[in-house]
Amino acid sequence: MLDNKMSTKLLKWVVSAGSVAAFGLMSANTTLAQQRYPPNIVLLSPRAGDVLTPGDQVTIQWSIDTSSDSDLTGCEQEIYLSTDKGKTIATRLTPEFAFSVTSYTLTVPNLPSKKAMIIMGFGCEGGTSAFESQYPQRQSVFRIKKAPAGLEDVKVASARATTGSSGREVNLKWESSVGNVDHFEVQMSSDRGAHFQTVYIASGQSYTWRVPEELTGEFTFRIIAHKGDGTSIASLMAPVLGLE
16 A cells, blocks of 8 residues: 555656656647648738839738647748739739737839739748648739839849859849939748848949858849938849759
8 A cells, every 4th residue: 555655656657657648748739730720811802903103112911820729939931922913923012920929011122013922921930830821812903003203113123143263243234214213122931032131332233242152052043222311122032043
């Protein structure tokens, strides 16, 4: 027969083991729920039939519907634009931002289209589950008008990778209709536009980026025109380059 002290220890062990088992079951259920039911994202604006003008600022707004037991810590979002009703992606509009964000102020790009559509991206690379989902917002097809006269714009004209005597290089050229430019900021991303870092400050409209020896993978670039009055205008992201 067990004495009182031994009975108490045994009871504590049983409770502890039961708690661990319950926690493990709860974590497994949460993981399973997220894998089977990733959040649903619904665009609120722009709405179907809206007409947007390049250069204007508009608010992209959406709702995120997810199960109450989902743990979205570490998840991220991004926004893409399709100009052919979702058949292809024309450009990535945003860098990566947190899972809790539900609105973004966008400068309408100079990409005229009668069948423009937002595609939301939502992904989790860690935490209790891992998934990557895209949400084409086909219920909200809108128009982007032709650019108005005098629109100030900057765009990457070419991004070409070469290998020369000095190693690997990316030759960048851009076009700008921005007035009163103080300087151009050249930014590079090594994760397909999720994050950018500045690699050069230019006064002209071209730059040769000498690729560090240790860097390989996929890279994209954008140019920001900084005006003398303190405002700035950013280009869309250049096509992704693969560098071995």
